[in-house]
Amino acid sequence: MAVITVIDREGEEHVVDATPGWSVMEIIREHDLPIEAACGGCCACATCHVYVDEAWLAKLEPASDEEDRMLDEAYQVQENSRLSCQIPFSDALDGLKVTLAPEF
Amino acid sequence: MNERAIQSDPIGAGPIRADPIRTDMVIVGAGPVGLFAVFEAGLLNIKCHLIDNLDRPGGQCAELYPDKPIYDIPAVPHCTGQELTDLLMKQIRPFEPTFHFSQQAERLERLDDGRWRLTTSLGRVFEAPVIVIAAGAGSFVPRRLPLPGAEAREGRSLHYAVRRMEDFRGKDLLIAGGGDSALDWTLNLQPLARRLALVHRRDDFRAAPDSVARMRELVAGGTMALHIGQISELHGSPPDLEAVTIKSPKGEVLVPCDTLLAFYGLKMELGPLAEWGLNLDRNLIAVDTATFETNQPGLFAIGDIITYPGKLKLILSGFHEAALMAQKAFKYCFPDEKLVFRYTTSSTDLHEKLGVA
Numbered sequence: 001m002a003v004i005t006v007i008d009r010e011g012e013e014h015v016v017d018a019t020p021g022w023s024v025m026e027i028i029r030e031h032d033l034p035i036e037a038a039c040g041g042c043c044a045c046a047t048c049h050v051y052v053d054e055a056w057l058a059k060l061e062p063a064s065d066e067e068d069r070m071l072d073e074a075y076q077v078q079e080n081s082r083l084s085c086q087i088p089f090s091d092a093l094d095g096l097k098v099t100l101a102p103e104f
Numbered sequence: 105m106n107e108r109a110i111q112s113d114p115i116g117a118g119p120i121r122a123d124p125i126r127t128d129m130v131i132v133g134a135g136p137v138g139l140f141a142v143f144e145a146g147l148l149n150i151k152c153h154l155i156d157n158l159d160r161p162g163g164q165c166a167e168l169y170p171d172k173p174i175y176d177i178p179a180v181p182h183c184t185g186q187e188l189t190d191l192l193m194k195q196i197r198p199f200e201p202t203f204h205f206s207q208q209a210e211r212l213e214r215l216d217d218g219r220w221r222l223t224t225s226l227g228r229v230f231e232a233p234v235i236v237i238a239a240g241a242g243s244f245v246p247r248r249l250p251l252p253g254a255e256a257r258e259g260r261s262l263h264y265a266v267r268r269m270e271d272f273r274g275k276d277l278l279i280a281g282g283g284d285s286a287l288d289w290t291l292n293l294q295p296l297a298r299r300l301a302l303v304h305r306r307d308d309f310r311a312a313p314d315s316v317a318r319m320r321e322l323v324a325g326g327t328m329a330l331h332i333g334q335i336s337e338l339h340g341s342p343p344d345l346e347a348v349t350i351k352s353p354k355g356e357v358l359v360p361c362d363t364l365l366a367f368y369g370l371k372m373e374l375g376p377l378a379e380w381g382l383n384l385d386r387n388l389i390a391v392d393t394a395t396f397e398t399n400q401p402g403l404f405a406i407g408d409i410i411t412y413p414g415k416l417k418l419i420l421s422g423f424h425e426a427a428l429m430a431q432k433a434f435k436y437c438f439p440d441e442k443l444v445f446r447y448t449t450s451s452t453d454l455h456e457k458l459g460v461a
Contacts, residue, residue, distance in 0.1 A: 038168070038241055038371070038372055039164070039168050039169065040417075042169055042172055044168040044169040044172060045168055045371075046369070047371070068306075068308075069310045071305075072281070072282045072283065072304070072305065072306075072310060072368075072369070073247065073368055073369035075247075075250060075334075075368070076334065077305055077334065079353065102250065103250075104247055104250060104368070104371070
């Protein structure tokens with residue numbers, strides 16, 4: 001089974017099973033890791049903010065304008081900031097590594 | 105919109121010192137489920153007041169996704185969050201609910217006669233036999249700067265809203281954000297402030313294009329400054345502010361200012377109702393699924409804020425919960441009356457209530 005690595009806010013790494021077709025937010029939430037995802041995945045809040053490991057950035061579809069706008073409501077936004085609900089997981093992303101951004 | 109249906113309390117006028125409002129049902133939260141509860145209660149002659157921390161009805165539908173489509177409302181193949189809100193407002197209009205916006209339900213006490221006394225953050229007091237919590241994921245509150253020294257400055261040199269424009273006269277003001285609130289207040293406060301700057305994390309704004317254009321004119325004319333980056337540090341001895349550090353990929357700059365007005369959008373938090381003695385499970389309220397009553401008689405909860413085996417956070421589930429809640433609420437509101445179950449299709453009595461007789 002494909003996996004992703006999620007680094008929580010304490011720096012602990014969690015390697016979790018990842019289902020193709022789910023969003024990265026849904027995978028993180030499924031494993032009870034602390035991600036708020038208040039709007040449920042419709043790109044209407046910024047509470048599923050993650051930092052994508054640099055090695056994986058180029059493998060992702062770039063963020064849409066809508067996602068970039070929503071990131072205005074996130075905190076400590078970096079070049080590798082993404083909303084995890086907007087990253088569809090596929091087998092090509094097996095091994096993806098993301099860090100949960102600070103809560104805001 | 106029916107003027108009588110919308111009566112909010114005046115904002116910025118200080119604490120409300122009116123007599124308690126005595127009513128049948130106070131609904132905490134004016135999202136879709138709270139609104140539909142007015143309908144189900146209204147069919148049973150139960151009069152409602154609603155409290156919401158937003159300044160308008162609709163809850164998440166109005167604040168988070170007013171323009172996003174919803175496809176799973178029975179018999180409504182497609183509508184937006186705002187359209188659903190507007191339709192619900194139309195549907196409940198015959199029952200003349202009263203709205204109390206821009207305030208949080210704060211304190212809940214049991215009176216000696218068994219009714220509830222509920223006090224809001226603006227000091228509005230209600231007395232009612234039934235309270236219904238339809239608070240979704242909590243109330244919308246401004247996102248606060250999670251920086252050291254931010255809390256100690258809040259209300260003094262750091263603000264998340266404008267209560268009185270005069271408070272900003274003569275200030276060396278820095279406004280943070282890229283949405284309509286940030287841009288509107290930039291334009292409105294610029295003539296009052298001694299000096300004004302706007303900071304946003306990127307040189308692209310989601311606010312109305314007209315406001316952005318006017319802001320850029322002021323910047324081009326040297327009347328105000330624009331900084332691209334994110335605030336990373338506050339300087340000065342709290343509660344005062346002397347400057348902030350703004351960080352961007354290009355480096356850090358120190359921007360002097362004595363007042364910071366930050367608009368980072370709203371977030372949802374449970375707020376004071378966490379202290380109401382409810383049976384909470386992961387910030388969700390446990391209820392009896394026959395009545396949607398909580399562990400406290402006369403205190404009900406419906407919608408996204410509740411949990412029970414099989415619960416789905418769907419608007420349609422909240423509508424069903426509202427209907428069942430109203431049946432039990434009737435017994436508290438009218439203990440001596442017998443409830444007869446009738447359909448809106450055939451009951452002339454219900455037609456009268458709906459104003460269609």
